[in-house]
Each structure stands twice: as structure tokens, then as C-alpha cells.
Amino acid sequence: MKFTDVYLQTATKILVFMIMTFSIYVLFAGHNNPGGGFIGGLITASALVLLYIAFDLQTVQEVIPVDYKKLAATGVIVSVLTGVGSLVLDVPFLSQTFKYVELPFLGKTELTTAMIFDLGVYMCVVGTTMTIITSISEDDI
Amino acid sequence: MSTLHLAILLPFIFVVIIPLLYKYTRAIHTGWIALLVPVTLFVYFLQYFSISKAIEPVIVSVPWISSIGLEFTLYLDSLSLLFALLITGIGTLVVLYSIFYLSKDRERLNHFYTYLMLFMGAMLGSVLADNLLLLYSFWELTSVSSFLLIAYWYQRKRSRYGAQKSMFITMTGGFSMLLGFIILYVATGTFSIREIITMGDALTSHALFIPAMFFILLGAFTKSAQFPFHIWLPDAMEAPTPISAYLHSATMVKAGVYLVARLTPIFGAQLEWSWTIIIVGIITLAMGSFNALKQYDLKALLAYSTISQLGLIMSLLGVGSLSLNANYAPYSEYFVAAFVAAIFHLINHSVFKGSLFMMVGILDHETGTRDIRKLGGIMHLMPISFTFTMIGAFSMAGLPPFGGFISKEMFFTSVLTLAEHSNAWITLIPILAWIASIFTFIYCMIIIFKSFTGTYHADRLEQKPHEAPFGMLVSPAILSLLAIALFFFPGLVDTSIIEPTVKEMAAQSPALIADPNWHFHISAWHGINLELFMTIGIIIIGTLLYLGIERWKTPVFDLVPRRLNLFTLYDKAIIGMEKAATRITKSYMTGSTTHYLSYIFAFLIIAVLATLIGTGSFVLDTSQDSPIEWYELMLGIATVIAAVFILFSTSRLMSIMGVGVIGFTISLFFVIFRAPDLALTQLVVETISTALFLLCFYFLPKMKASIESIRFKFTNAIIAIGVGLTFTLMGLSAYGHRLFEPIAEYFTNSYELAGAKNIVNAILVDFRAFDTMLEIVVLFSAGIGIYTYIKLRYAGRNE
Numbered sequence: 040m041k042f043t044d045v046y047l048q049t050a051t052k053i054l055v056f057m058i059m060t061f062s063i064y065v066l067f068a069g070h071n072n073p074g075g076g077f078i079g080g081l082i083t084a085s086a087l088v089l090l091y092i093a094f095d096l097q098t099v100q101e102v103i104p105v106d107y108k109k110l111a112a113t114g115v116i117v118s119v120l121t122g123v124g125s126l127v128l129d130v131p132f133l134s135q136t137f138k139y140v141e142l143p144f145l146g147k148t149e150l151t152t153a154m155i156f157d158l159g160v161y162m163c164v165v166g167t168t169m170t171i172i173t174s175i176s177e178d179d180i
Numbered sequence: 181m182s183t184l185h186l187a188i189l190l191p192f193i194f195v196v197i198i199p200l201l202y203k204y205t206r207a208i209h210t211g212w213i214a215l216l217v218p219v220t221l222f223v224y225f226l227q228y229f230s231i232s233k234a235i236e237p238v239i240v241s242v243p244w245i246s247s248i249g250l251e252f253t254l255y256l257d258s259l260s261l262l263f264a265l266l267i268t269g270i271g272t273l274v275v276l277y278s279i280f281y282l283s284k285d286r287e288r289l290n291h292f293y294t295y296l297m298l299f300m301g302a303m304l305g306s307v308l309a310d311n312l313l314l315l316y317s318f319w320e321l322t323s324v325s326s327f328l329l330i331a332y333w334y335q336r337k338r339s340r341y342g343a344q345k346s347m348f349i350t351m352t353g354g355f356s357m358l359l360g361f362i363i364l365y366v367a368t369g370t371f372s373i374r375e376i377i378t379m380g381d382a383l384t385s386h387a388l389f390i391p392a393m394f395f396i397l398l399g400a401f402t403k404s405a406q407f408p409f410h411i412w413l414p415d416a417m418e419a420p421t422p423i424s425a426y427l428h429s430a431t432m433v434k435a436g437v438y439l440v441a442r443l444t445p446i447f448g449a450q451l452e453w454s455w456t457i458i459i460v461g462i463i464t465l466a467m468g469s470f471n472a473l474k475q476y477d478l479k480a481l482l483a484y485s486t487i488s489q490l491g492l493i494m495s496l497l498g499v500g501s502l503s504l505n506a507n508y509a510p511y512s513e514y515f516v517a518a519f520v521a522a523i524f525h526l527i528n529h530s531v532f533k534g535s536l537f538m539m540v541g542i543l544d545h546e547t548g549t550r551d552i553r554k555l556g557g558i559m560h561l562m563p564i565s566f567t568f569t570m571i572g573a574f575s576m577a578g579l580p581p582f583g584g585f586i587s588k589e590m591f592f593t594s595v596l597t598l599a600e601h602s603n604a605w606i607t608l609i610p611i612l613a614w615i616a617s618i619f620t621f622i623y624c625m626i627i628i629f630k631s632f633t634g635t636y637h638a639d640r641l642e643q644k645p646h647e648a649p650f651g652m653l654v655s656p657a658i659l660s661l662l663a664i665a666l667f668f669f670p671g672l673v674d675t676s677i678i679e680p681t682v683k684e685m686a687a688q689s690p691a692l693i694a695d696p697n698w699h700f701h702i703s704a705w706h707g708i709n710l711e712l713f714m715t716i717g718i719i720i721i722g723t724l725l726y727l728g729i730e731r732w733k734t735p736v737f738d739l740v741p742r743r744l745n746l747f748t749l750y751d752k753a754i755i756g757m758e759k760a761a762t763r764i765t766k767s768y769m770t771g772s773t774t775h776y777l778s779y780i781f782a783f784l785i786i787a788v789l790a791t792l793i794g795t796g797s798f799v800l801d802t803s804q805d806s807p808i809e810w811y812e813l814m815l816g817i818a819t820v821i822a823a824v825f826i827l828f829s830t831s832r833l834m835s836i837m838g839v840g841v842i843g844f845t846i847s848l849f850f851v852i853f854r855a856p857d858l859a860l861t862q863l864v865v866e867t868i869s870t871a872l873f874l875l876c877f878y879f880l881p882k883m884k885a886s887i888e889s890i891r892f893k894f895t896n897a898i899i900a901i902g903v904g905l906t907f908t909l910m911g912l913s914a915y916g917h918r919l920f921e922p923i924a925e926y927f928t929n930s931y932e933l934a935g936a937k938n939i940v941n942a943i944l945v946d947f948r949a950f951d952t953m954l955e956i957v958v959l960f961s962a963g964i965g966i967y968t969y970i971k972l973r974y975a976g977r978n979e
């Protein structure tokens with residue numbers, strides 16, 4: 040389905056960046072404020088859906104050449120590997136830990152292994168949602 | 181995490197590495213990469229081995245899923261060490277052999293070696309695990325990986341059939357074994373074999389002890405191809421020959437033997453255990469050797485010979501376990517000798533059977549056939565192969581100067597002792613064993629002489645035979661040397677492996693309690709006794725029967741009725757099962773989403789409502805509730821209006837909007853109840869699913885005016901009201917009950933425990949991270965499922 044809506048397209052161009060920025064914020068803020076990988080992933084997906092609605096499939100595919108299946112698979116692997124990582128250190132599977140460190144520019148920052156795990160969740164959610172939506176919309180009867 | 185854990189993980193690491201490397205290392209045979217694993221592991225396990233003294237048992241543990249009693253506990257004693265050495269040692273030779281057997285250009289080597297590494301790791305895990313659940317997991321993994329290996333040439337119908345059959349039978353046994361393990365756990369409260377052994381009477385007096393024993397034996401018998409479960413092994417011969425040499429001689433079929441040996445300290449004192457194993461073993465021995473005579477395909481012949489030899493080892497383990505029985509206390513010492521024979525024959529069998537399988541592979545490779553009616557007269561063309569085949573076959577026939585001779589003599593001693601100290605009927609057992617040995621002798625002669633001597637028919641062979649390449653002969657050469665070495669120097673494995681193994685198996689026997697320093701010396705020469713005359717008898721009668729085989733073969737085999745064939749029985753059962761399954765599935769899998777949803781909802785209503793009413797747990801307690809505010813009431817009314825609106829809407833778009841309204845009101849509820857995470861998620865999910873709905877509806881036909889019957893509408897109404905009612909009642913009751921201390925207190929510590937101020941997030945990624953991990957795996961599978969559904973819909977039809 041190809042149609043052109045100038046208003047929508049113009050608005051989308053700006054909105055997508057805002058939504059994306061917000062989704063990244065939500066992903067990283069999740070540890071201490073409302074948010075997290077799952078919500079962040081869904082917000083990113085909604086931004087992408089908006090893109091697909093405003094423009095057509097081919098255009099978006101050219102601009103964002105991501106294979107969503109692989110993204111989802113990478114996400115699952117990242118999450119599982121954080122669990123395996125704790126096995127190597129002789130603690131039960133999927134034990135998470137955290138530490139406060141001083142980083143340049145950022146100041147005192149909390150680094151957690153749970154963040155990596157959440158990143159995996161994020162990728163899996165974006166990847167899966169977009170796999171489903173694109174494969175249905177690419178289909179022709 | 182210890183080096184022993186790493187040793188088990190090494191093959192699994194290569195399972196990942198081999199496919200990754202395959203693309204970039206096409207120039208070299210993948211086998212060379214895979215060879216690193218068994219060689220490393222063999223050297224690793226060899227450091228525990230010393231000819232002059234027994235190994236100090238090593239036990240290492242890593243917690244895994246402690247809540248269900250699953251610990252990654254490994255136990256390395258002489259029995260495990262023996263198997264570990266066999267698995268890695270024969271594994272090395274098999275991988276080396278396969279490099280020359282499988283063509284680099286024609287075969288999908290990455291698949292082959294990936295499966296092989298998977299199998300090797302699983303096998304090592306099974307023999308090193310101390311935890312029964314861990315053992316079970318690895319055990320089933322050997323079934324899965326051997327399925328993949330047997331079906332390696334999956335284009336062939338017979339391969340697929342053989343793979344399915346082997347998996348079907350061994351997994352059925354595996355499940356039964358799991359049942360046995362669980363009973364043991366219930367009775368003792370532990371999954372650790374070490375600890376169960378120390379339980380003693382507390383376990384044997386348990387009501388389900390004997391059933392547990394039979395369940396476990398079923399697992400061992402199916403895996404070790406004991407009668408009547410042997411039918412999978414001949415069909416498994418469709419695997420490439422290196423695989424047959426590995427799985428069906430040295431490793432997988434020996435897993436059952438390992439299990440019986442490992443659990444002997446627990447069950448050995450039971451007469452049911454001993455006699456079941458003795459009788460099944462002897463029947464398997466006789467039946468296997470008899471059927472081997474019928475075969476024309478050398479590999480099928482070896483398959484039956486493997487069945488028969490495994491029966492022999494099993495029966496020896498059965499005889500040995502009598503030493504633990506109080507009724508046989510005075511002869512305990514003689515029965516312990518049967519354990520020695522069992523372990524020694526196990527080593528011998530792995531050596532000569534591995535070599536023989538490789539030799540058959542060479543014959544197949546160099547002449548293009550394994551049929552003894554086509555082979556013949558190629559002795560002068562393949563002299564080295566002839567020599568190795570002869571060594572292997574003579575060892576199997578129990579002739580000196582090969583290892584097989586000693587263990588066969590010891591086998592005769594054991595069955596004779598058994599007959600001496602039991603009632604008259606048991607005299608049948610040594611007779612049956614002796615007859616089976618004659619058959620064994622005959623089929624060994626068939627292997628050597630039918631394929632190498634006689635007249636040479638060049639026209640019957642697909643290619644001109646010539647001696648095998650050097651690389652292919654290395655592995656059988658080493659095994660042949662070992663077969664000879666085991667005759668002259670049984671001390672190689674005597675004090676180091678066999679004695680400590682037997683001592684542990686028979687630790688509770690009267691003989692060993694009386695004499696803790698018991699020592700058994702294996703020697704090639706036992707003096708002039710009945711056993712020696714039995715061997716001489718075998719040679720004379722066997723030779724005579726072999727010479728006249730063409731005359732008696734057909735009439736004798738016609739005596740066995742065809743209808744009693746277990747193979748046909750299995751096939752009929754499978755076909756019947758498939759038909760029944762198809763009929764049942766077709767009756768409810770109609771392809772209509774409406775039907776599927778009504779099944780799910782109806783089940784839900786029945787299950788939940790029945791539990792609620794049946795257990796009398798419905799309570800309505802509003803005393804603790806806060807008053808309902810006016811804005812909450814408004815939201816509630818909005819939800820109801822939207823729901824009613826959907827019922828009467830005539831277009832899909834309107835329905836979707838109605839559903840959207842409900843979703844957004846719910847997120848408002850979340851806001852009111854101060855759950856920002858949930859509200860946020862609900863909002864985004866609602867947005868995306870609306871987009872998804874619209875997308876899907878684009879493909880649907882126009883919604884027709886409702887023409888459904890009253891009955892259809894009525895059923896739907898009942899289901900809908902039922903679901904609503906069920907959930908309302910469940911929600912209200914859940915609030916009225918406080919059965920357990922709330923766990924909320926624990927989560928409120930999230931800042932100290934997980935460094936997170938957001939409890940919801942801490943639960944998702946830390947406290948309950950395992951749930952989240954499985955959830956994203958499910959999500960991913962669903963996504964891939966939809967993708968394949970849509971993308972590959974026509975792929976099958978176009979072919």
C-alpha cells in the first residue's frame with residue numbers, strides 16, 4: 040500500500056527522533072525510574088511502525104537496513120550470555136551485580152550487569168515486534 | 181567450576197565453534213579440527229590413570245538448579261574413568277578414521293562433526309554425572325544426538341526410519357528411567373548416587389523400591405539393545421560406518437551397561453535385579469548370535485553380534501550381583517569374579533568391535549559392497565585389512581592369543597559357578613551360553629573367510645578393490661595391537677581399572693567385607709579345566725558347522741515363525757499409532773480460530789471454576805477494601821460501554837477502536853493505582869497492537885452481515901460470560917485469601933539487593949531474571965513462527 044501524506048510524513052520525520060530518544064531514555068532509566076528494556080523496546084517499535092505507516096516499506100528498509108530477525112536472535116543470545124557469564128564466575132546462573140563508578144563527564148554512575156540483560160530484552164522485543172509487523176505487511180495475497 | 185567441568189563442556193564448546201569455523205576452513209577437512217577435542221580429553225583423562233594403582237575418586241560440584249535438586253556434580257572414579265577413556269580414546273580413533281572415510285567435497289562435514297561432538301559431550305556427561313537428574317539430561321541428549329547421527333544421510337528413507345526407531349525406543353526407556361529416578365528421590369530425598377548408596381535399608385524397605393528398580397532397568401535395557409528392545413540396533417546401521425563403530429560398539433550401547441554397573445551397589449542385593457539381568461542377558465546373547473548367522477550384510481551381522489555381546493556383559497553383571505546377596509554368601513567370592521569378567525569383556529568388546537566396524541567400513545569403501553555373497557577372494561588384494569579383520573574376529577570368537585579369549589573363559593567360569601550353586605534348571609544357562617558361543621565362533625569365521633577367501637568375482641564388485649589408504653588403517657591397527665596386548669598384558673587394566681571398579685561395585689558383598697584387601701589376578705592361562713574343553717569344543721563343532729553352513733542354514737531359519745517377528749510388530753504398532761493420532765487430531769484441529777479459542781476458554785472456565793467451587797475457596801471479603809471513588813466508577817462504566825459497543829458494531833474498524841478504548845481505560849486504572857511501569861507498557865502495547873490489527877485486517881475479506889445461527893451465538897455468549905465470571909470470581913477470591921506471607925517485603929529491599937530504585941524493573945531483570953529470559957525466548961519463537969508461517973507458506977508447494 041503506497042500513499043503519500045505530506046502532513047504525516049513531515050510530522051513523522053521529527054516525531055520519530057523524539058520517540059526514539061525517549062525510548063532510549065526509558066531503556067536506561069529503567070533501573071531507577073519507570074521504564075526498562077521491555078517498554079523501551081515497544082516504544083522503539085512504535086516509532087518504527089510510525090515510519091512504516093508514513094512511508095512505504097522499501098524506503099524505510101533502505102534507510103534502516105536492519106534484519107529484525109537477527110536483531111531479535113542477538114537479543115536472546117545477549118540475555119542468555121549474561122546468565123552464562125555468572126556461571127563462569129562460579130555463582131548461580133543469571134546472578135546480577137552492580138557497582139558505582141566515577142566516569143568522565145557522567146560523574147558517579149551505576150553500572151549493572153542487569154543493564155546488559157535488559158539490553159538483550161530490548162533488542163529481542165524490537166526485533167520480534169518488527170519481524171511480525173513487517174512480515175505481515177510485506178505479504179501479498 | 182573445575183577442570184572436570186570444563187572437560188565436559190569442551191565438546192559442547194566445539195559444537196558452537198565447528199559450524200562457525202566451517203565457512204572459513206573449507207580447505208582443510210573439518211575432522212582435523214574436531215580431532216582436537218577427543219585428543220585433548222584423552223590426554224586429560226590419562227593423567228588420572230596409572231597402571232600400578234587405583235585412582236583416587238574425585239568429586240566436584242557446581243550448584244545449578246538447587247531448588248529441584250539438580251546440581252552439576254561430577255564424580256570420577258575408576259568406573260567413570262574407564263568409560264571416559266573409552267569414549268575419548270575410541271573417539272579419537274573414530275574421528276581420525278572418519279577423516280579418510282568421509283569425503284571433504286561431498287559431505288556436509290560441519291553437520292557431521294557438530295553432531296559427533298554433541299554426542300561425545302553428552303556421553304561424557306552421562307558417565308561422569310553423580311546427580312541422577314544430570315545423568316538423565318545427558319542420557320537423553322545422547323539419544324537426541326545419536327538420532328541426528330543415524331539420520332545423517334537423511335535423504336535415505338531407511339536412515340530416517342532407523343533414526344526414528346532408535347530414538348523412539350531409547351527415549352521410551354529414558355522416560356521410564358526418569359520415573360525410577362524420581363521414585364528414588366522420593367524415597368531418599370536426594371538425587372546424588374553417592375548419597376543414595378549410603379541409604380541402605382531405609383531405601384530397600386520403601387514400598388516402591390522394586391518398581392523403581394524395574395523402571396530403571398527398562399532404561400538400561402532399551403539403551404543397551406537388550407531383548408526385546410534390540411530391534412532398533414540393526415536399523416541404526418544406516419549411520420555412516422565411523423558412527424556405527426563409535427556409537428554401536430564402544431559408547432552409546434554401553435551406557436546401559438554403565439548404568440547397571442553404577443547402580444549395582446544400590447540394587448545388587450535384590451534377587452529380582454540379579455535374575456532379571458541374567459535371564460534377559462542370556463536370552464539376548466543367544467538370540468543375537470543366532471540371528472547374526474542369518475545376515476548377508478556384514479554390518480547387519482556386526483549389529484547382531486553387538487547385541488549378543490552386550491547380552492553377555494549384562495548377564496555377567498547379573499551373575500556378579502549375586503555376590504551381594506545374603507543367600508549366596510558362602511560363594512560370594514566366586515561371584516565377584518563375574519564382575520571382573522564383565523568389566524574386562526567390556527574393554528575387550530570395545531576394542532575388537534570398534535576395529536571390526538572400521539574394517540567393514542574399509543571393505544565397503546574399497547569394494548563398494550558389504551554383502552558377503554558378492555565379496556570373496558580379496559585376501560591377496562587387501563592383505564593388511566585381512567590381518568586386522570582376522571585379529572578382531574578371532575578376539576570376538578574367544579580364541580587365543582587375543583584379549584577376547586580370557587574374558588570368554590572367565591565368562592564360562594562365571595556361568596558354571598552359577599549353575600553349581602543354584603537349582604537344576606539353571607544348568608540350562610551354561611549350556612545356552614556355550615551354544616551361543618558356537619554361533620559366535622561361526623559368525624566370526626563368516627566375517628573373515630566369506631569376505632576374504634574363496635573365489636574372486638570381479639564382476640560382482642562395484643569397483644576394483646585395493647588396499648585402503650594408510651590413514652584409514654591407523655585406527656584399526658592400534659585397536660588390533662590392543663586386542664593382542666590385552667591377552668599378554670592384562671595387567672594394563674588389572675589393578676588400575678578393573679580391581680577398584682569391582683571393589684566398589686561389590687563393596688557390600690560378604691567376600692569383600694571379610695577380606696578388604698581382595699585382589700583378583702587376570703591371567704591368560706587358567707590350567708586344564710572344563711572351560712578350556714568348552715573352548716576346544718566350540719572350535720571343533722563350530723568349524724564343522726561353518727563348513728556345512730549352506731546345507732543347514734535355510735531349513736533351520738525357516739523353523740522360526742515369521743509372525744512372531746518383533747520387527748513387524750513394531751512397524752504395525754507405529755502405523756497404528758500414527759493412524760490413531762491423525763484421526764484424533766483431525767477431529768478437533770479444524771483450522772478455525774473460533775473453534776480453537778472456544779477450546780481454550782472452555783477449558784479455562786472448567787478448570788478454574790471447578791477448582792474454585794470444588795475446594796470451596798470462593799470468598800467475598802470487602803471489609804478491607806477502600807471506597808470506590810467517582811472517577812474509578814466512571815472508568816468502569818466507560819469500559820462496559822466500550823465492551824457493549826463492540827458487540828453491536830458492524831465493522832472491524834469500529835471493533836478495533838472499541839478494544840482500544842478498553843485498553844486505554846485500563847492504563848488509566850494503572851495510573852490511578854500508581855503503577856507507572858504498567859501504565860506505560862499498557863499504552864504502548866495498545867498502540868502497537870492496534871496498528872497490528874489494522875494491518876491484519878487489510879488482508880481479511882469484508883465482514884459479512886451476521887448470518888450465524890442462534891446456536892452459535894448462544895454458545896459464544898455462554899463462553900464469554902463464563903470467562904468474565906471466572907476471572908471476576910477469581911480476582912475477588914484472591915483478594916480474600918492470605919495463605920502465605922506476602923513476598924513484597926523482600927522486593928522492597930531492591931535498592932540494597934539489586935541497586936535499583938525501581939522495584940518492577942529489579943524483579944524483571946534481577947530477582948526473576950530467569951522468567952524474563954524464558955519469556956523473551958518464547959516471544960522470539962512466536963515471532964519466528966509467524967515469520968516462517970508467512971514467508972515459507974508456499975515453499976513446500978513450489979517444489
